[in-house]
Amino acid sequence: xxxxxxxxxxxxxxxxxxxxxxxxxxxxxxxxxxxxxxxxxxxxxxxxxxxxxxxxxxxxxxxxxxxxxxxxxxxxxxxxxxxxxxxxxxxxxxxxxxxxxxxxxxxxxxxxxxxxxxxxxxxxxxxxxxxxxxxxxxxxxxxxxxxxxxxxxxxxxxxxxxxxxxxxxxxxxxxxxxxxxxxxxxxxxxxxxxxxxxxxxxxxxxxxxxxxxxxxxxxxxxxxxxxxxxxxxxxxxxxxxxxxxxxxxxxxxxxxxxxxxxxxxxxxxxxxxxxxxxxxxxxxxxxxxxxxxxxxxxxxxxxxxxxxxxxxxxxxxxxxxxxxxxxxxxxxxxx
Amino acid sequence: xxxxxxxxxxxxxxxxxxxxxxxxxxxxxxxxxxxxxxxxxxxxxxxxxxxxxxxxxxxxxxxxxxxxxxxxxxxxxxxxxxxxxxxxxxxxxxxxxxxxxxxxxxxxxxxxxxxxxxxxxxxxxxxxxxxxxxxxxxxxxxxxxxxxxxxxxxxxxxxxxxxxxxxxxxxxxxxxxxxxxxxxxxxxxxxxxxxxxxxxxxxxxxxxxxxxxxxxxxxxxxxxxxxxxxxxxxxxxxxxxxxxxxxxxxxxxxxxxxxxxxxxxxxxxxxxxxxxxxxxxxxxxxxxxxxxxxxxxxxxxxxxxxxxxxxxxxxxxxxxxxxxxxxxxxxxxxxxx
Numbered sequence: 001x002x003x004x005x006x007x008x009x010x011x012x013x014x015x016x017x018x019x020x021x022x023x024x025x026x027x028x029x030x031x032x033x034x035x036x037x038x039x040x041x042x043x044x045x046x047x048x049x050x051x052x053x054x055x056x057x058x059x060x061x062x063x064x065x066x067x068x069x070x071x072x073x074x075x076x077x078x079x080x081x082x083x084x085x086x087x088x089x090x091x092x093x094x095x096x097x098x099x100x101x102x103x104x105x106x107x108x109x110x111x112x113x114x115x116x117x118x119x120x121x122x123x124x125x126x127x128x129x130x131x132x133x134x135x136x137x138x139x140x141x142x143x144x145x146x147x148x149x150x151x152x153x154x155x156x157x158x159x160x161x162x163x164x165x166x167x168x169x170x171x172x173x174x175x176x177x178x179x180x181x182x183x184x185x186x187x188x189x190x191x192x193x194x195x196x197x198x199x200x201x202x203x204x205x206x207x208x209x210x211x212x213x214x215x216x217x218x219x220x221x222x223x224x225x226x227x228x229x230x231x232x233x234x235x236x237x238x239x240x241x242x243x244x245x246x247x248x249x250x251x252x253x254x255x256x257x258x259x260x261x262x263x264x265x266x267x268x269x270x271x272x273x274x275x276x277x278x279x280x281x282x283x284x285x286x287x288x289x290x291x292x293x294x295x296x297x298x299x300x301x302x303x304x305x306x307x308x309x310x311x312x313x314x315x316x317x318x319x320x321x322x323x324x325x326x327x328x329x330x331x332x333x334x335x
Numbered sequence: 336x337x338x339x340x341x342x343x344x345x346x347x348x349x350x351x352x353x354x355x356x357x358x359x360x361x362x363x364x365x366x367x368x369x370x371x372x373x374x375x376x377x378x379x380x381x382x383x384x385x386x387x388x389x390x391x392x393x394x395x396x397x398x399x400x401x402x403x404x405x406x407x408x409x410x411x412x413x414x415x416x417x418x419x420x421x422x423x424x425x426x427x428x429x430x431x432x433x434x435x436x437x438x439x440x441x442x443x444x445x446x447x448x449x450x451x452x453x454x455x456x457x458x459x460x461x462x463x464x465x466x467x468x469x470x471x472x473x474x475x476x477x478x479x480x481x482x483x484x485x486x487x488x489x490x491x492x493x494x495x496x497x498x499x500x501x502x503x504x505x506x507x508x509x510x511x512x513x514x515x516x517x518x519x520x521x522x523x524x525x526x527x528x529x530x531x532x533x534x535x536x537x538x539x540x541x542x543x544x545x546x547x548x549x550x551x552x553x554x555x556x557x558x559x560x561x562x563x564x565x566x567x568x569x570x571x572x573x574x575x576x577x578x579x580x581x582x583x584x585x586x587x588x589x590x591x592x593x594x595x596x597x598x599x600x601x602x603x604x605x606x607x608x609x610x611x612x613x614x615x616x617x618x619x620x621x622x623x624x625x626x627x628x629x630x631x632x633x634x635x636x637x638x639x640x641x642x643x644x645x646x647x648x649x650x651x652x653x654x655x656x657x658x659x660x661x662x663x664x665x666x667x668x669x670x671x672x
Contacts, residue, residue, distance in 0.1 A: 035483070061483065067513070072506025075472015076479055079490075082461060083411065083480035102503070106466050107473060115454035115462055116445035117669035151670050175672035 012195065017050045017187040019161035020126070023168035024051070024088065026197060028058050031086060034172055037064040037073050038090025046090060048128075048187050070099035074125065078108045078177075081123035086172055091127035093139045094181060097146065100125070108177035109152030122175045124168070128184040129157075130221050130271060131319050137307035140315075142220075142271040145278045147179045148248045154178040154202060155248040159223035161191035163246055166200030174202065183221040183271075203250030207259065211241035214265040214329050217256055217282055218242060222269035228322035229329060238333050248278060256282065257289035264295040265332050271319055274302030296332050301325060356631055362404055362560045363626060364640050366396040366619050369420045371644040372429055375652050376419065376436065376450075380595040384656070386438055389450050392420035394590035397618035398523050399424035401563025402491055402583070405571050411459045411477040411490040413470030416451045417523075417589075418463030421493050426458040429648055433655035440661040441654075447661075447669065459488075468494055468501035471520070475507040478518035478580070489517045489574050497528035499537055499544065508548045508580070517574035519567070519581045520545065523557065525589040530603045545582035557585030558616045561625075588612040 014022070028034045036054065038046075042065040045052035055063045066073040070091060077087040091097055097104070108121045129142035148155050154176055158164040164182070171178040208223055209230055218226035223244045230240035243259045245252060260266040266286050268279040279300035286298050301320040309315050351359075373393045379385040392399070395417070403412070403424035414421040422432060427443070435442025436450050443453050454462035461477060464470040474492030481488040498504055499522065511518050522541065526533055545552035551573060555566045563585060570581030590613055592600055600609075614620075626632040 033484075067506070067509055069506035069510065071503045072472060072475075072510050075503060075507060076476040076510055077472075079413075079461065079470075079473035079476020080479045080483075081476070082473065083477045084484055084486075085476075085480050087476075102466060102469065103472055106469060107464075111454075111462065111473075112672050113669050114444060114448045114452040116443065116447050117672070118444070118454055118456050119462065120672040122672075154671075 011192065013190045014161055014193050015187060016161045016164055016182070016189045016191070017048060019165040019193050020050050020168060020182060021052070021054065022193070023165040023172075025054060025057065027169055027172045028054070028062060033084060034086045034088065035062040035064060036088045036090060037066050037077060039066055039068055039092055041065060041090050047092065048184060050187065051090070070096050071103055074100040074103040075107065077123050078103055078111070078121055081121045081177070082111060082119050086122050088124045088126060088172060091125060094127045094129045094143050095138050095141050097125075097127055097143055104147065104153065104177065104179070105150050109150045112176070113152060120175045121177045123177050124171045125177070125179045127179065127181060129181045130183040130185045131303065131308045132315060133185060134310065134312060134315065136310040140308035142181075142303065144179070144181045144248060145272045145276070148278060148281070152177065154250065156180045156202065156246070157220040157248060158182070158246065159186075159208075159220050159244050161189065161193045163200055163206070165193050166198050167202070167246065169197070170199040170202055173199070181220060185221060186224075200246070202247045203252055204247075205243055205245045205252035205255035207241065207255070208244050209240070209242040211239040211263065213239045213263055213333055214267065215241045215243055215259040215263045216267050216269060216325065216329065217259070217286070218244060218269040219248070219271070219278065221271050222320060225320055225322055225325055226269055229325035232322060232326040233329055236330065236335060238329065238335060240329060245282070251285070253285050253289060256285055260286045260290040261293040264293055266290070266294070267299045267301060267325065267328055267332065269320055269325060270302050272302055273305060274300055275305050277302050299328055299332060301328060351629075358404060358564070359561065359622070359626060359631060362400050362564065363619070363622050363637070364644070365400045365404070365424055366560060366622070367640050368644045369396045369399065369423050370619060371641070371648045372419060372423060372432070375433070375648045377591070377595055379436070379652065385436060387449055388594045388596070389436070390417040390594050391591040392417050394612065394617075395523055395525060395557065395587045396420055397560035397563050398521065398557050398585045398587060399493070401560045402521055402567045404564055405567040406489065406491065409459055410488050411461055411474065413461045413474040413490070413492050414453070414463035415470070415493055415495060416463065416465045417495065418451065418453060418493070422453045422455065422460055422463065425460050427453065427455055427460065429651035430654045433651045434658045437655045437658070438660060439655055439658040441658040445661055445665065445669070468498035468504050470494070471498070471501075471504050471507045475511050475516060475518050478511065478516035479514065481517050482514065487575060489519065489571050491519045491521055493521045493523060495528065496522055496524040496526075496533045496537065496541070498522070499541060500528075505544070505548070508545060508550060508582070511580040512548045512550055515577060515579040517577070517580070519570050519574060519583060520550070522582070522584045523587055524584060525587045527589060527593070527604065529593045530597070532603065541584050542582070550580050550582045552582035552584070554584040554586065557587030558618045558621065560618055560622055588616065
């Protein structure tokens, strides 16, 4: 390949969905034990078309359409992972993880520990999160906190195409059950993604924007909301730092705490339900780790404690927006 | 005494090869081993030396033994909360099992699993599972790997009839048949889901639930180890050839309670019922009688088997009792690979 072409490749922009697909394709080329299974993953390439083209390259033995049996094929993936495969299961909507709970919580998460470290479960579950798609209460939830609660599982929330590709490749190579949540509103978002092989290590936060006055610690869909709010805050003279933990577990507590110590204020943003959720855990990490450097109590912003409604004006108020984050940050900074 | 292999006994109606004879004697010994193991578990529990619960397999030995004798060491099994018999039949060491039952460092799972979670890659044991029907997906997945990697292995999923109430069983039987996976679902119907008779919880015909998905399904007297083995061998050979999954319904009986502490059982089953299963349909007594009738063994030889295994199990208990507990610092090891 000519050098100029490499340069072009480095700067190329692809969508979040393409980044996910590229990660899968690269790992499937690298390792013949990697396979994909789920509902409408083959010819259809999922309803979001994230997997289009994989069937053609890898065939029906590795891109496997399943019946609508989330518990069944997730359980099958656990056993396949224990015995030599690296399955990636596709759970179309994050709301459907509820159907896989025994397989993930009592089986996948515990096999390694219960067997005294003898069996491993190198599987990935890909699923979605995120509201505001007008899909109502059973296709809009962000339930990642459920898995974060369980020892033995790792949980990833990518917020950019670059992170999506690098983290998914790392997840597939990981010897543990990993759950990978994709914001379905983000599939068409473009970003710089290198064409070649790279991974993003699990447990490493990323500062998406540096700032001095307040830390906006945001996950997944909320990273873009935080960046938008940061631009608005800049206009009124508030410098906001946006920190993305990227993986909920393992969790890079150090980077979060250091940011909060530096800015002395922190808002935690996550699209999961605010009550008993990810925001509570992250707020606790900061309240404990940065207590003597804080000028204000840590604020949490997540989804309202209601089932996600259908009607657009109702749905839009259930999750944090650039405007509500801007208002909260302004108030916290006394402006 | 037990005749040597080069001089097999025959009858007018049946010709038994030396291999068959060796198999029968091995199955007899293995069933006695399980019973003697469980007798020691009962003893440990009643002497308050064993933490937690124990679910004894006594009465059901013919199933684990008949099936596992039809498997290769590298084949996979998944087991249940009543799993000691499956683990032993697949080749587990009594020493390491007792150590695990007592929560000791030397145990199969370093003391982290206990009675309900014995797992052993060396014998293809993917693990006993304390969620009813919890391992149906895992066994099916092992069969998926076998097919994908073409490693010629078969997976057997043991479960009690209580698991018939769990939806995931039907999901994975559907998947197994769609993908033609080499997996055998073995339903051990001991008549009682904990403290409730299965007829109170199970509508229709059990076998039809499997045949509805196109599985090759057969029911068998779970107290007759030779019958279990014959059925298992047919279905396992068939699955190994790529002809798809099987289902075996084994009718059996749990001599003890749901767990060791379930002593007063008359509110859900009669002593008379227990007595008739123990005296008329005991898998060890009946195989022993048959071996004597066929002049393949005599009573003193069979008694010797019992004595030897009782002594072996007592020694295994001594090993476990003398073994150290894990260090407290090990508590958060093995959470992640």
